[in-house]
Amino acid sequence: MSEIRRRDPRREWIARNRLHPEHASVLAEQGGAASEWLGPNGVIRKNPRAIGFIGPNGIKRIDRSGAQQGGHAAGAARQAAQDSRRQVEIPEPAFLVAVVPELSGGRLSGHDKDLLGLARRLADADPARPGAVLAVVFGEHKEDAFGEAGIDRLLHLPGDGYAGFAPEARLAALTAVERELAPRHWLLPDSPLGGADLGRRLALRLSERPATGVWHIEHDDQAPLGWRCTARGAAESLDIQRPLPRVALALAECAEPVDETRHAAEPVSLVETLPSAFSRIEDLGQVAVDPAGVALAEAEFIVSAGNGVKDWESFHHAAKVLGATEGASRVAVDDGFMARDRQVGATGTWVTARVYLAVGISGAIQHLQGIQTCDKVVAINLDPGCDMIKRADLAVIGDSAEILAALVAMVEQQRGGQRDAA
Amino acid sequence: MRPEQQGIEVAVLVSVGRHPITGRARRADQDARGLEMALGLEHQLPGSRVSLLHAGPRSEEGEAALRGYLGMGLDTLTLLEQAEGSDAIPALAEHLAAAPPQLVITGARAERGEGSGLLPYALAERLGWPLVNGLAAVEKVENGVATLLQALPRGQRRRLKVRLPAIVSVDAAAPAARQSAFGPARRAELAATAVSAEPDRELAEWQLAPARKRPKRLKIVKAASARDRFKAAAAKAEGGSGQVLEGVSAEQGAEAILKLLNEEGVLR
Known part of the structure; x- marks a missing residue:
């Protein structure tokens, strides 16, 4: 009687099913994930996943000599290999491309990075006379990789006045930037939280007719700024081709984000002090919603x-x-x-x-x-x-x-x- | 005694929409939501008056679409008649300045033409009124100050106080519009007045084409070695720079998590 091997298919199934609630206890009963055991037909079964170690290049190695060794020293070398961006300095820019990132959650979003990629395309079009990308950042932020995203000049305007919904204060600051630095292009993300509102206000304050929903730009010598853009119109059902105006609101994935160069992100400041604008809109803060x-x-x-x-x-x-x-x-x-x-x-x-x-x-x-x-x-x-x-x-x-x-x-x-x- | 609430004048700017699939004229979704909000306000503040305003050419198809708004329970719609392809903003600004309402409600963007969503901003700039976008609800109106609920992404809401007169724009977060009744829509009046209009020359110069599908972004792998390229192609969760706390007490672990949640500002 005792020579007959009794199998419990259900427990075997549980041992194979990593997601089963009783998986751990069944596996422990069988003595953990064994690397070698006698199968039901008397054949030795081996589990190659239960043995071996991860080698220095991240490849699994099985050392059959018995002496197991593995290294983690390759980590630092891999880090150094990734860090191969070219440093770019633009001391005397021919013009400025101003970008106002939305900074949702205090960091550059994917949309912001695409927008900065677009700004770099505009700035680097003529290698002999490169422009600089100026980012205008309101309030507190947690971002520390502005340079990697392609920003040459960083204008940080701290202060509680810009927190929450403060379009009038932000607009006053941007018009001050326009007066002082006179950028050639203004780029904003066409996103509900950030640029969609501010960009339209800014364009009308500057008496420009902005392009909204821009998703593609290309060179055009006939256009006043040397570029023409393709924008979405009429509830996403129309593509509008037009010369690129000074103020453009771009959609996500409008360009590739910067990934080969590192820029200076040199802090700049405004000379004139910003007047505290009288606001007719008062922000009473966010309302608790049922999660x-x-x-x-x-x-x-x-x-x-x-x-x-x-x-x-x-x-x-x-x-x-x-x-x-x-x-x-x-x-x-x-x-x-x-x-x-x-x-x-x-x-x-x-x-x-x-x-x-x-x-x-x-x-x-x-x-x-x-x-x-x-x-x-x-x-x-x-x-x-x-x-x-x-x-x-x-x-x-x-x-x-x-x-x-x-x-x-x-x-x-x-x-x-x-x-x-x- | 309860202070008597005074009604306010509300003007709703409506446009001719476009059905996203058939392309037929219809009442525009966002504008209809704006009108629904105005009708709710009329109910909330007895004595309020809601007026409908549209600027554009008069055509059979457009008229049927505009009557869709009238079927929501209004008697009359003011139509500022213009030639096709002319700029609606000067005519609307002039009309609003002549008899200023306290609140102007518009949709966020049109479903035809340029659809840039600039109209409320242009009107606010011309009239010098404050503007609030993405409205979800009007909570109350008292002494010329309105308390509004603004919709934010991710289902969040923000409370704002705005001095009237003001322009507000609504998008998909506003309450859904009621059904339009056919009979009242037929009986209601379209009061048309011809206004002078200048053609929108810039728009006429642009090239308009049906929207092309946007190219999907490819995942570009810039790797030096074949092994890196293979790893990127067979992307599985990779050991990132994540911090792993092992062998700590529950309190220490919870403290680390709490610190991260506070840094991200998700705890309210």
């Missing part, structure tokens, strides 16, 4: 749960306290813990959050595709080797329930402190 009502695709802050979450009550509570929209991985949805419309990933929603907090998500490739455009990814996970940790900007290895509980306590304490101070 559950925000569509997942456009939510700014998402807390997403996966297979690693066991205590769902505390997860929902944490999302509520953090004021985040809830998301989920496919496993959590399949297991019935979250609704189908909350699924993030290739088969669910492609999200664009600025901060994505992944709780107990190992990071299947379909899920990572869905969070491609997120700015900051924070991962809480038990497994330090999973793909989500590799993608994350900040990863904390530990029990998700405990960490979330500590986070909730800290946020509540912080809020309480603020309320007391106020």
